[in-house]
Amino acid sequence: xxxxxxxxxxxxxxxxxxxxxxxxxxxxxxxxxxxxxxxxxxxxxxxxxxxxxxxxxxxxxxxxxxxxxxxxxxxxxxxxxxxxxxxxxxxxxxxxxxxxxxxxxxxxxxxxxxxxxxxxxxxxxxxxxxxx
Amino acid sequence: xxxxxxxxxxxxxxxxxxxxxxxxxxxxxxxxxxxxxxxxxxxxxxxxxxxxxxxxxxxxxxxxxxxxxxxxxxxxxxxxxxxxxxxxxxxxxxxxxxxxxxxxxxxxxxxxxxxxxxxxxxxxxxxxxxxx
Amino acid sequence: xxxxxxxxxxxxxxxxxxxxxxxxxxxxxxxxxxxxxxxxxxxxxxxxxxxxxxxxxxxxxxxxxxxxxxxxxxxxxxxxxxxxxxxxxxxxxxxxxxxxxxxxxxxxxxxxxxxxxxxxxxxxxxxxxxxx
Amino acid sequence: xxxxxxxxxxxxxxxxxxxxxxxxxxxxxxxxxxxxxxxxxxxxxxxxxxxxxxxxxxxxxxxxxxxxxxxxxxxxxxxxxxxxxxxxxxxxxxxxxxxxxxxxxxxxxxxxxxxxxxxxxxxxxxxxxxxx
Amino acid sequence: xxxxxxxxxxxxxxxxxxxxxxxxxxxxxxxxxxxxxxxxxxxxxxxxxxxxxxxxxxxxxxxxxxxxxxxxxxxxxxxxxxxxxxxxxxxxxxxxxxxxxxxxxxxxxxxxxxxxxxxxxxxxxxxxxxxx
Amino acid sequence: xxxxxxxxxxxxxxxxxxxxxxxxxxxxxxxxxxxxxxxxxxxxxxxxxxxxxxxxxxxxxxxxxxxxxxxxxxxxxxxxxxxxxxxxxxxxxxxxxxxxxxxxxxxxxxxxxxxxxxxxxxxxxxxxxxxx
Numbered sequence: 001x002x003x004x005x006x007x008x009x010x011x012x013x014x015x016x017x018x019x020x021x022x023x024x025x026x027x028x029x030x031x032x033x034x035x036x037x038x039x040x041x042x043x044x045x046x047x048x049x050x051x052x053x054x055x056x057x058x059x060x061x062x063x064x065x066x067x068x069x070x071x072x073x074x075x076x077x078x079x080x081x082x083x084x085x086x087x088x089x090x091x092x093x094x095x096x097x098x099x100x101x102x103x104x105x106x107x108x109x110x111x112x113x114x115x116x117x118x119x120x121x122x123x124x125x126x127x128x129x130x131x132x
Numbered sequence: 133x134x135x136x137x138x139x140x141x142x143x144x145x146x147x148x149x150x151x152x153x154x155x156x157x158x159x160x161x162x163x164x165x166x167x168x169x170x171x172x173x174x175x176x177x178x179x180x181x182x183x184x185x186x187x188x189x190x191x192x193x194x195x196x197x198x199x200x201x202x203x204x205x206x207x208x209x210x211x212x213x214x215x216x217x218x219x220x221x222x223x224x225x226x227x228x229x230x231x232x233x234x235x236x237x238x239x240x241x242x243x244x245x246x247x248x249x250x251x252x253x254x255x256x257x258x259x260x261x262x263x264x
Numbered sequence: 265x266x267x268x269x270x271x272x273x274x275x276x277x278x279x280x281x282x283x284x285x286x287x288x289x290x291x292x293x294x295x296x297x298x299x300x301x302x303x304x305x306x307x308x309x310x311x312x313x314x315x316x317x318x319x320x321x322x323x324x325x326x327x328x329x330x331x332x333x334x335x336x337x338x339x340x341x342x343x344x345x346x347x348x349x350x351x352x353x354x355x356x357x358x359x360x361x362x363x364x365x366x367x368x369x370x371x372x373x374x375x376x377x378x379x380x381x382x383x384x385x386x387x388x389x390x391x392x393x394x395x396x
Numbered sequence: 397x398x399x400x401x402x403x404x405x406x407x408x409x410x411x412x413x414x415x416x417x418x419x420x421x422x423x424x425x426x427x428x429x430x431x432x433x434x435x436x437x438x439x440x441x442x443x444x445x446x447x448x449x450x451x452x453x454x455x456x457x458x459x460x461x462x463x464x465x466x467x468x469x470x471x472x473x474x475x476x477x478x479x480x481x482x483x484x485x486x487x488x489x490x491x492x493x494x495x496x497x498x499x500x501x502x503x504x505x506x507x508x509x510x511x512x513x514x515x516x517x518x519x520x521x522x523x524x525x526x527x528x
Numbered sequence: 529x530x531x532x533x534x535x536x537x538x539x540x541x542x543x544x545x546x547x548x549x550x551x552x553x554x555x556x557x558x559x560x561x562x563x564x565x566x567x568x569x570x571x572x573x574x575x576x577x578x579x580x581x582x583x584x585x586x587x588x589x590x591x592x593x594x595x596x597x598x599x600x601x602x603x604x605x606x607x608x609x610x611x612x613x614x615x616x617x618x619x620x621x622x623x624x625x626x627x628x629x630x631x632x633x634x635x636x637x638x639x640x641x642x643x644x645x646x647x648x649x650x651x652x653x654x655x656x657x658x659x660x
Numbered sequence: 661x662x663x664x665x666x667x668x669x670x671x672x673x674x675x676x677x678x679x680x681x682x683x684x685x686x687x688x689x690x691x692x693x694x695x696x697x698x699x700x701x702x703x704x705x706x707x708x709x710x711x712x713x714x715x716x717x718x719x720x721x722x723x724x725x726x727x728x729x730x731x732x733x734x735x736x737x738x739x740x741x742x743x744x745x746x747x748x749x750x751x752x753x754x755x756x757x758x759x760x761x762x763x764x765x766x767x768x769x770x771x772x773x774x775x776x777x778x779x780x781x782x783x784x785x786x787x788x789x790x791x792x
Binding site: 451468472473475477480481501502505506508509510511512513516517518 | 558602604605606609612613633636637638640641642643645647648649650
């Protein structure tokens with residue numbers, strides 16, 4: 001159960017209404033996901049979060065599906081149930097197949113293992129030129 | 133400093149030699165990265181790790197660059213210095229530009245924030261059909 | 265479902281009884297929170313945990329509300345559902361308003377993002393005098 | 397070593413210059429911390445991060461020191477070396493004493509322990525009214 | 529709710545069938561745990577995971593119970609509900625008593641605390657000879 | 661560099677001296693590890709940490725080496741450099757061989773992977789009787 005009352009989708013707080021409308025239009029959905037309804041308990045923070053997320057997730061030099069895959073990889077590594085559900089659904093909507101999901105999660109699992117092995121042995125970065 | 137002695141690149145342990153040769157050939161590099169030299173202190177584990185990594189990272193229904201981006205996202209979320217260095221370099225080698233890196237890391241940062249906000253408010257997954 | 269049987273509130277094990285009574289008196293509550301009932305399956309550990317928590321959470325040079333805010337920030341960063349619920353409630357009881365909660369969680373979200381960006385770019389600490 | 401070239405403090409990129417000037421003025425410092433110089437490799441992201449950080453960290457219903465303490469608690473829980481150094485210094489600058497630091501970190505340590513114990517025993521939240 | 533359809537225990541996909549049969553025989557159980565049914569949505573990954581897990585968890589120079597205790601300690605530190613349940617049950621099956629569980633989890637809690645305190649104060653490793 | 665001045669080993673603060681002497685006697689070492697010298701900046705917290713650690717790490721129904729292995733597994737999962745170094749050394753001192761270390765870390769790596777896969781697929785615990 002959320003720790004705060006979720007703000008109704010038809011809130012008439014001007015900031016909340018503006019953000020909620022933009023969320024629906026941008027994501028092409030007809031409901032407000034729960035996390036935004038919780039954030040709306042603090043309208044200024046809601047707006048800061050949404051405008052930034054909208055800017056960062058817009059396709060740029062990296063396409064929208066790759067960005068959602070990164071979002072899923074981060075959420076899985078953090079074990080955030082809400083976000084795993086939400087970004088898995090978003091990946092599927094953008095065309096990720098079940099077989100591709102299997103490959104992506106295999107990579108997620110693999111490097112959660114390798115990260116801890118590198119830490120476990122206290123391995124130092126290989127000497128080589130800086131990438132850029 | 134590593135907690136174990138790194139096995140020399142020219143080790144003559146047959147399993148180690150076989151894996152080291154395959155690492156160089158597969159990754160098209162002329163040195164053995166430190167993490168594999170540490171894992172080689174337990175040759176059977178080295179081989180298990182390498183054969184699995186090789187299988188999972190081979191391009192399949194998801195391309196090699198996307199897989200490296202996922203590896204970087206996981207490593208950054210876990211804060212593993214060795215792996216962040218290694219996968220940033222691998223992404224660059226596969227063509228990721230500095231501008232694209234900025235976009236990828238923006239997504240990594242964003243969802244590390246959003247994951248914690250979703251957890252903080254104990255938000256429950258939105259009801260909707262299962263993706264697949 | 266807990267992995268161990270929760271010890272009843274009216275347990276007659278002398279250590280458990282002593283700790284349970286002190287929990288109720290110190291926290292001014294009339295029930296034993298579930299985590300303490302689980303810890304009571306190992307009475308010595310229960311007592312070690314409780315006496316230490318009591319000592320650390322007592323107001324000192326830092327006030328009780330700030331300590332609960334820190335507890336919430338840690339629990340949110342770790343994504344511990346039980347503790348997020350418990351420390352959110354404790355903060356509210358000590359006077360934190362919904363608006364202040366929004367500000368605190370905004371900071372929690374922000375630095376979960378910034379931490380990962382600093383790690384992602386492998387940024388080294390700025391040179392400056394040690395704080396103390 | 398950072399994975400990207402740190403942008404010089406006297407960069408003449410207009411966005412970078414605007415943000416760098418604002419960082420110095422807002423934080424009342426005469427240098428640009430490394431994390432901002434790394435973020436400046438992607439000027440739009442730099443600006444998004446800075447404007448949001450500035451908005452969230454401004455004193456509101458929660459004072460500046462409490463916000464820095466939360467930032468330190470989050471950074472310590474994530475084990476981010478850069479941020480631990482930076483927020484410890486910021487707390488000291490805002491008046492936190494060494495003794496108060498000891499109390500804050502005691503709370504950080506305590507709930508990193510308690511979070512994992514609550515998870516370990518799979519304890520469910522106590523039933524009680526929602527805080528707000 | 530899982531994000532993918534769990535593959536039925538009586539799947540007739542040859543890889544899945546082979547792995548499922550081996551899981552039952554190796555673990556001496558008469559059902560397929562849910563995690564394997566989810567992994568079976570990508571049969572090649574299922575097989576990679578299972579053969580590696582089987583190799584690593586076989587008693588070697590470290591006994592089976594100690595390995596399960598390590599699995600529980602890792603799962604508790606990561607806060608993975610599924611795995612905490614599964615490895616607690618496995619530990620009990622191998623003879624761990626409730627009292628021993630209390631001791632193990634006390635150590636898990638303790639070092640989750642101490643890890644964060646060492647990070648908080650940015651303590652450097654003590655100088656001493658490398659272990660091996 | 662530590663964020664606080666490390667308290668000298670020959671401190672004449674009575675609590676610090678008492679704890680430092682006990683650390684040397686209990687651990688049979690002739691120096692004070694850095695983490696305790698940092699904690700000594702808050703003598704009451706130092707004493708709380710040490711007395712609890714001493715109680716929990718004393719051999720009981722679980723032997724000392726298994727406890728150190730758990731400490732290492734936790735520290736590796738958290739990526740705490742100081743503690744990985746310290747507990748690897750402690751394991752070696754208690755008789756863990758390099759080959760056994762390889763097996764232990766293989767288990768650590770494996771379940772960091774499996775934990776994230778279970779989370780990724782949002783798998784629910786298998787129904788079965790509670791362990792105890």
